[in-house]
Amino acid sequence: MKPIFLRFSLAIAACLGAHGALAGEVQVAVAANFTAPMQAIAKDFEQDTGHRLVAAYGATGQFYAQIKNGAPFEVFLAADDSTPAKLEAEHESVPGSRFTYAIGSLALWSPKAGYVDAEGEVLKQGGFQHLAIANPKAAPYGLAATQVLDRLGLTQALAGKIVEGQNISQAYQFVASGNAELGFVALSQVYKDGKVSSGSAWRVPDNLYQPIRQDALILNKGKDNAAAKALVEYLKGPKAAALIRAYGYTL
Template identity: 75%
Template sequence: MMIRASRLAPTSLATLIALFTFSSAQADEVQVAVAANFTAPIQAIAADFEKDTGHKLIAAYGATGQFYTQIKNGAPFEVFLSADDTTPQKLETEGDTVKGSRFTYAVGTLALWSAKEGYVDAKGEVLKKNEYKHLSIANPKAAPYGLAATQVLAKEGLTEKVKDKIVEGQNITQAYQFVSTGNAELGFVALSQIYKDGKVTSGSAWIVPASMHDPIKQDAVILNKGKDSAAAKALVEYLKGPKAAAVIKSYGYEL
C-alpha cells in the first residue's frame, strides 16, 4: 500500500529525508583518469571498492600525457592515477590538485613481449638479434612505459638500428594490441598486461630489469574537482589498503 507523504507525521517525514540525505552522502561516484597500464588492476579493485564502501568508480583509460592535457582543459576527473610521478607533481605545482593527496600507488615493470610462445627468450636476446620486422612501443612523449622502452633501446645500443622497425601506439594499450594482433612480432608492454598471480599468461616475455630504465613510479592524486568528494577521498585511502595492495602486486607491480 502506498503511503502518501501528507499522511506521515512531521517527524516521520523528516526522518525519511534525513535518511535519504545520509545515504546519498555516503554513496557517490568518483570520476577517475587511469593510466592505460593499470586497466586490469583498477577494474578488479573497483568491484571491491564499490562492495566495501558503496561508492562507484567511473574510469577513463588513456596515456598519461593526454590526461594531463585534458585535465588542464577542464576535464571532469576527480582522481588521477598516473603512469609516472612527474605529471601529478607538475599538476600539484600548477595548483590543480588537493594539497597533500599525492602518493605512489605502484611501481611499474616493463616487459618485452610476443604473442608467440617461445619467441622471446628469458634474457631478451631476441631484441639484440634484430631479426624481427616490427617492434611496438607506446608513444614515449605521452606514455612513461614508452619512454622506458626508448631508454632500454639506448642502453642496448639499438636506437638507430631499430628506428625503422618501430610501430608506435598512442598509449600502452595500443602498443599491446599491435603485438597481440600480430601486426608486430614483439613489443614493449607493461608487465601488468600479460601477467597474473606470478606468471606470464600468454605468449613469451622478457621481464626487463628495473636498472635498464628510470623507475616507473606511478602516483595518484586528488584533483581540484574532487576536493569535496567523499568518494574521491575514500578511493585514495582504499588504494593504500591491504586489499588493493594484494591486487596490485598480483599484476606484477611493486609497492
C-alpha cells in the first residue's frame, strides 16, 4: 500500500497533467457587445483548462485609453479591428498575436413584439420618441448605427430623437427599460440559437454599414502569462466557435 503522502502527490500530478500545467489567471478586457458569448466561453475555458478568467466589459474606446494608462489587462477583445491594430503599431501588444475572433452584426430592436418590422420601415415612419445608439466615438456598434442612418438618409430627420449610451450595453438598457422605444444594438444581445430571443428586431443588412471585424490580441502585460496564451488559442478552437456563431456572429 502506497504511503498517504505519495498517493496525494500522485493525485496532484494527475490533476496537473489533465490541465497541462498549474492553473493561472488572465485579466481580459472585453467589448460590451461580446458579454453574453464571453461569459459562456469563460465557463468552458475554465473547466477545460483550469485557468481562471477575470473579465471586464465596456466600450472599446474606453478600454484603449485605460490600456494606454497602464490598466492590468493581459488580453483585449475589441469591437473593431482598428483599435487593436493601433495598439499593435504602438508596441502595446505581443507581436503576431492579433487575430479576428468574430464579425459582428447590427440589429434594430424593441422589447415589444411586432414593433420593429422585418425591413426596418419603423425608422422611416418615425412614430417614436427615442432611438438608442451607443456612443459612435467610443463604440464601433454606435458608429455602425450612424452609418446606417446616413445610408438611409435619416440622419437629420432622427437627430433629435437619438439618445446615446456610453457603450452598447447601455444602449441596450435604454431600450430594455423603456427609456427608448427602440435602438440599434448588437445582434448578439437579442439573438440566441438562430432566433431573436425577445421582442422584435430587424437584422440590419451588412451593406448598410462597414464590416464590424472584431480583433483580439495579447497585450504586453500578458506576454509571459500561460493563461493568456491559452485563452487566445481557446478562442480559435471549435468549441468557442460554436458558441460565437450561436450568438449571431460570423467567423
